[in-house]
Amino acid sequence: MSDSVLLYAIIYLAAAAICVPLAKRLGLGTVLGYLGAGIVIGPQLLNVAGPSDKVLHFAEFGVVMMLFLIGLEIKPTILRSLRRDIIGLGGLQVVVTAAAIATVAIALGVEWHLSVALGLVGAMSSTAIVLASLDERNLLAGRGGQSSFAILLAQDLSVVPILGLFPLLATVQAVEGFRFVPEVSQTLTLWQQYQPIFKLLLTLAMAGALFTAGHYLLRPLLGLLARSRSREVFTLVALLLVLSVAGLMELLGLPPALGTFMAGVMLAESEYRHELEAELQPFKGLLLGLFFIAIGASLQLGVVTANPLRFLLLLAAILSLKLLVVLALARLFRLPKRAGFIAAFSLAQVGEFGLVLVTYGRQTGVFTDGIANEVATLIVLSMFVTPLLFIALERLALPRMAERNATRPHDAIRSHNAEVVIAGYGRFGQVIGRLVRVAGFEVTVLDLDPEMVDMLRKLGQTVYFGDASRHELLEAAGCGKARLFVLAIDNPDTSLEVAALVRRHYPGLPIIARARNRQHFSALRRLGVERVVRETLASALEAGELSLQQLGMRAHTAHRLATTWRAHDQANLENMLGYHDQPQDAWIDEARRAIENMEQAMVEEAAGMGALHDRGWATDAAPHRTSPAGTRQVVAIRPPGHDR
Amino acid sequence: MASILILFAHPAFEHSRTQRALVAAASNLPGVTLHDLYEAYPTFHVDRRAEQALLRRHDIILFQHPLYWFSAPALLKQWQDVVLEHGWAYGEGGLQLRGKVALHAVSTSAAEFEPEQGSGPTCNVRQFLSPWETTAQLCGMRFLAPFVVHGFRVDTHPEQLREAAANYRALLEALLDGRVDLDKAAARPALNFDLGDFIRPPAGAA
Numbered sequence: 030m031s032d033s034v035l036l037y038a039i040i041y042l043a044a045a046a047i048c049v050p051l052a053k054r055l056g057l058g059t060v061l062g063y064l065g066a067g068i069v070i071g072p073q074l075l076n077v078a079g080p081s082d083k084v085l086h087f088a089e090f091g092v093v094m095m096l097f098l099i100g101l102e103i104k105p106t107i108l109r110s111l112r113r114d115i116i117g118l119g120g121l122q123v124v125v126t127a128a129a130i131a132t133v134a135i136a137l138g139v140e141w142h143l144s145v146a147l148g149l150v151g152a153m154s155s156t157a158i159v160l161a162s163l164d165e166r167n168l169l170a171g172r173g174g175q176s177s178f179a180i181l182l183a184q185d186l187s188v189v190p191i192l193g194l195f196p197l198l199a200t201v202q203a204v205e206g207f208r209f210v211p212e213v214s215q216t217l218t219l220w221q222q223y224q225p226i227f228k229l230l231l232t233l234a235m236a237g238a239l240f241t242a243g244h245y246l247l248r249p250l251l252g253l254l255a256r257s258r259s260r261e262v263f264t265l266v267a268l269l270l271v272l273s274v275a276g277l278m279e280l281l282g283l284p285p286a287l288g289t290f291m292a293g294v295m296l297a298e299s300e301y302r303h304e305l306e307a308e309l310q311p312f313k314g315l316l317l318g319l320f321f322i323a324i325g326a327s328l329q330l331g332v333v334t335a336n337p338l339r340f341l342l343l344l345a346a347i348l349s350l351k352l353l354v355v356l357a358l359a360r361l362f363r364l365p366k367r368a369g370f371i372a373a374f375s376l377a378q379v380g381e382f383g384l385v386l387v388t389y390g391r392q393t394g395v396f397t398d399g400i401a402n403e404v405a406t407l408i409v410l411s412m413f414v415t416p417l418l419f420i421a422l423e424r425l426a427l428p429r430m431a432e433r434n435a436t437r438p439h440d441a442i443r444s445h446n447a448e449v450v451i452a453g454y455g456r457f458g459q460v461i462g463r464l465v466r467v468a469g470f471e472v473t474v475l476d477l478d479p480e481m482v483d484m485l486r487k488l489g490q491t492v493y494f495g496d497a498s499r500h501e502l503l504e505a506a507g508c509g510k511a512r513l514f515v516l517a518i519d520n521p522d523t524s525l526e527v528a529a530l531v532r533r534h535y536p537g538l539p540i541i542a543r544a545r546n547r548q549h550f551s552a553l554r555r556l557g558v559e560r561v562v563r564e565t566l567a568s569a570l571e572a573g574e575l576s577l578q579q580l581g582m583r584a585h586t587a588h589r590l591a592t593t594w595r596a597h598d599q600a601n602l603e604n605m606l607g608y609h610d611q612p613q614d615a616w617i618d619e620a621r622r623a624i625e626n627m628e629q630a631m632v633e634e635a636a637g638m639g640a641l642h643d644r645g646w647a648t649d650a651a652p653h654r655t656s657p658a659g660t661r662q663v664v665a666i667r668p669p670g671h672d673r
Numbered sequence: 674m675a676s677i678l679i680l681f682a683h684p685a686f687e688h689s690r691t692q693r694a695l696v697a698a699a700s701n702l703p704g705v706t707l708h709d710l711y712e713a714y715p716t717f718h719v720d721r722r723a724e725q726a727l728l729r730r731h732d733i734i735l736f737q738h739p740l741y742w743f744s745a746p747a748l749l750k751q752w753q754d755v756v757l758e759h760g761w762a763y764g765e766g767g768l769q770l771r772g773k774v775a776l777h778a779v780s781t782s783a784a785e786f787e788p789e790q791g792s793g794p795t796c797n798v799r800q801f802l803s804p805w806e807t808t809a810q811l812c813g814m815r816f817l818a819p820f821v822v823h824g825f826r827v828d829t830h831p832e833q834l835r836e837a838a839a840n841y842r843a844l845l846e847a848l849l850d851g852r853v854d855l856d857k858a859a860a861r862p863a864l865n866f867d868l869g870d871f872i873r874p875p876a877g878a879a
Contacts, residue, residue: 574715583687585748588715 037079041322044070049318056165056416058158060381063318064409067325078326085323085388090275091316092385096286097271098313099185100293101302114176118362119183122376126152126354133350142198146395149191150387150404151347155380156181158415163375166423172480173371176364180355180376188382192287192389193232199394235281236291239274247292251301264308271309286389317381324384328409329402344410348418352377365479367427374422378411447473447507451515452497452527454481457543457564458517462490465515473506498526500534508535516542516558521549528556547602554606570595593634597627674704675849678731679778682710682738682749691780691824691834692739698838699737704849706731710748717751724756729769733848734814736805737778739824743801753808762812771813774848774855776864777802778820778841799862817853818861820844840865847872 044066052062070078078084131148135141159177163169169178247270254263271289278288296302333340352373359369384405391401449465451458454476466472474492476482482494495502497518508514514531518524524542531540540558544550553561570591577587601623608616679699683692686709699705708727714720728734738745760766779798798821799806809816822837844864847853857871858864864871 583712584715585684585711586687 033079037084040070040077040079041066041084041319045318045322056162057413058161059318060155060157060321061412063321064325064412067322068328068330068409069325070322071326071328073328073330078323081323081326084319085327088316088320088323089388091313091318091320092388093275093286093289094271094309094313095317096188097274097289097293098306098309100290100295101297101306102293114179114362115183115186118176118358119180120187121358121361122180122355123149123152123184123187125358126351129350129354130347133346140200142200143395143400146195146198146386146390147404149194150383150390150408151351151379153184153188153380153382153386154181154351154376155378155382155412155415156185157381158378158412159375159380162415162419163371166419168371168375171368171371171478172365173368173375176359176362176368177372177375180372184380184382188386189287189290191386195386195390195395196393198390231281232287235278235288239288239291239295247296248299248301251296251299251305255301255304263304267305267308268312321381321384324388324405325409327402328406330406332403332406333410340407340410343407344414347379347407348377348411348414351379367479370422370426374418374426375415377418378415379408380412383408447471447510448512449473449515450475450503450506450508450511450513451517452476453516453518453524453543454485454492455517455519457519458515459485461515461517473511475502475506498523498530500530503531503534508538511538514538514540516540516553519543519545519564521545521552524549525552525556528553528558532557550602551606551609554603555609566595566598590631590634593630594627597630601627675732675851676730677702677705677733677735677845677848678727679705679707679735679737680710680749680752681707682736682746682752684711684746684748686711689739689780691822691837692737694834694838695737695778695780695822695841698842699845702842702845702849705845710752711746714748714751717748719748719752719755721755721758724752725758725761725769728756728773731773733774733776734770735776735778735845738780740779740781740798740801745805757808757812768813773814774817775805775809775814776817776819776858777805778822780822780824782824815855815859817855817858818864820864822865837865840868843868843872850875 045063048066048069049059049062052065053059057065067078067081069075071081072078127145127148129148130151131141131144134144134147139147159181160169163174163177168174251266254266270292274288274292275285278285296305355373355376356369359372364372387396387401387405387408390396391398396404448470449472451462451465451472451474454462454474455478458474458476462472462474472491474485474490475495475497476485476492477494477496479494482492485492493506495506497503497506508531514535516524516528516531518527521544524544528540528542531538539560541560541562542553542558544553544561544563546563550561550563573594574587574591577590578584582590601620604623605616605619608619611619681696683689686692686696696707699707706727710719736745736749738749741747744750757763757770758767762770779802781798798819802819806816820841822834822841844853847868852873852875854871854873861871
């Protein structure tokens with residue numbers, strides 16, 4: 030057995046090492062990578078996974094740990110600030126989706142206990158996949174992304190009561206799961222002796238007891254450990270804590286995950302939250318990875334190939350049902366249409382928590398092996414479909430929405446003779462717009478973020494919703510008569526598109542453009558945009574100037590140095606424009622020469638007002654660090670590369 | 674007891690031994706406010722209101738700077754242009770500086786004052802400051818002769834820098850105590866020598 034442990038460890042890790050990066054590369058996310066790895070080594074394909082059931086039982090500890098970490102995340106303050114979205118929108122999503130699925134199942138003749146359990150499983154979405162996908166598409170910070178986040182958080186939280194509820198839904202003989210403590214005797218296991226309703230009460234009582242005990246005992250203990258400054262001991266105790274809470278719960282016949290969740294919550298406000306999180310995160314990651322591989326390996330994909338049509342219909346049914354529920358709730362909560370669609374499309378799949386619940390349901394006698402396998406397969410399929418749903422969202426749903434939205438405000442642009450047109454009104458454009466307006470110039474602003482536009486309008490600013498990459502909109506905004514076009518769009522692709530459009534249709538209109546980086550800068554300059562500002566340069570230089578001051582340099586000297594640096598950097602950048610299509614060697618030679626020239630120039634500037642302070646003055650060659658009271662400490666600047 | 678505002682302007686202070694000695698001499702004197710202009714306004718954006726408030730709070734305004742091209746460093750000129758507003762410092766209603774005392778403490782380089790080139794060691798500095806003298810008069814201020822330190826001497830004779838610094842401190846103390854004969858101090862070519870001629874000894878001193 031010990032040989033095979035090593036062998037299986039190698040097989041599992043190798044499969045993960047190959048499949049996870051591949052899945053990430055394909056935009057599928059790590060969870061699907063693990064599941065894919067499991068399917069590959071599972072009985073369907075290579076059949077080298079060995080006793081995946083045993084591995085699964087062991088890996089369930091990853092789930093227990095995950096719940097501890099989720100508990101740690103639950104800070105009452107966060108819950109309060111998001112309570113409307115989490116409890117209202119999120120809570121309703123779980124309840125309504127579960128009820129809808131259960132109703133359909135009952136209508137199809139499924140026994141009601143089982144139907145409810147299936148509904149609860151189906152209400153879950155994939156936190157891991159959805160958050161990563163939204164983030165990737167820059168949608169997470171928007172209203173749609175935030176609503177999705179709140180719903181996912183509500184789902185994560187609802188896992189806890191669902192775990193407590195599952196034993197009540199048991200209709201079949203439970204299968205043995207992973208145990209933290211060996212079963213000593215039947216009499217010790219209270220689980221078998223109490224009626225379900227007592228189990229629930231006991232669960233709640235235990236949760237309360239854990240919460241109180243932990244607050245008064247654990248925090249002082251952790252404080253003692255933290256003061257001992259021994260990292261290993263802290264890790265060890267964190268693990269010990271989670272294991273013993275899980276073990277204790279199991280001794281009482283209660284769901285271990287529930288106990289660790291409560292332990293997490295009670296430590297969420299403690300000062301050791303971040304340490305505990307950091308110490309346990311790697312364990313959780315590994316074990317959860319193992320958990321998903323094992324699930325993938327245990328899937329009996331035969332059920333799909335046996336009746337593909339049935340599975341396809343089930344899949345379509347569950348996806349559309351979940352999608353419609355979120356859409357309806359979004360309307361009920363008066364979310365913007367766009368936000369509602371984003372949330373609905375991203376949350377349509379069933380997620381990893383569903384898999385957790387299926388596994389747990391199998392152990393508590395809610396699902397038979399056969400049903401558990403079918404449901405798990407369906408869940409995994411729905412997860413694999415998620416990227417397609419995101420493509421549908423981006424290609425079909427959102428563009429149409431933008432069309433419909435755009436007709437609302439942009440036809441309302443008054444044809445006043447604005448002297449300045451600003452495209453893009455985020456943090457960057459707003460500063461420009463306000464400054465130019467204060468100076469008394471008429472400004473027309475275009476932005477594509479409907480929420481931003483509404484917000485700024487409420488603040489009394491003249492802002493129009495509109496896509497600056499459309500010619501007719503530029504014309505409506507008055508580009509034909511304007512004296513200046515400010516291109517403050519952050520996305521480089523969009524920015525270049527608009528720049529090209531303005532250059533083509535309004536060749537005489539001066540453009541001042543914001544560039545994200547050097548590549549964007551060069552591309553804009555090559556398009557013929559005369560004045561391009563790199564977006565973080567000025568603030569970085571200001572911070573550099575402050576740093577020099579903090580190090581004891583005179584403020585004005587630091588300012589001159591920073592200004593000199595900026596001028597040379599700018600000149601170099603302009604100079605490099607001519608080299609972008611040259612062979613790389615020529616480009617590198619030139620870049621190297623530019624850096625040397627710049628260093629030379631900085632050395633000269635660092636010598637201070639050298640021209641003024643010639644030999645006629647009593648000057649110091651050596652730096653000194655004494656300073657008179659009432660003035661800043663004075664040091665001579667040391668040019669780089671000189672001896673100390 | 675009078676108060677002194679030293680408007681210190683030096684774009685290359687970190688290189689100047691002379692000015693460092695003078696700044697040290699002016700430090701830790703109750704009643705003296707040392708205002709380091711190049712440190713306060715590295716970008717030359719002079720805060721008019723803050724500067725005017727400072728001026729209002731002091732009786733004696735002392736411009737301490739190196740003599741660059743026979744005048745003050747650029748920031749001090751900027752300060753002048755921004756702060757000395759019409760209607761505040763001069764012109765109709767511009768009475769805010771009336772009755773105050775103005776003077777300069779300047780360091781010079783060798784180049785402008787080589788003795789063999791025929792210019793006397795101190796006599797010309799006051800002439801170079803004539804735009805400042807006229808400005809002070811326009812604002813109703815009493816303009817005293819400058820306190821001058823010649824840099825080329827300091828280089829070869831370090832003891833002369835110590836002496837100049839001690840004299841500078843003595844002048845500041847006398848100004849604070851009101852022991853300076855303002856008429857005599859206004860009539861001299863410079864204040865950096867023969868201090869006994871225009872400063873009364875402190876009360877109680879022999």
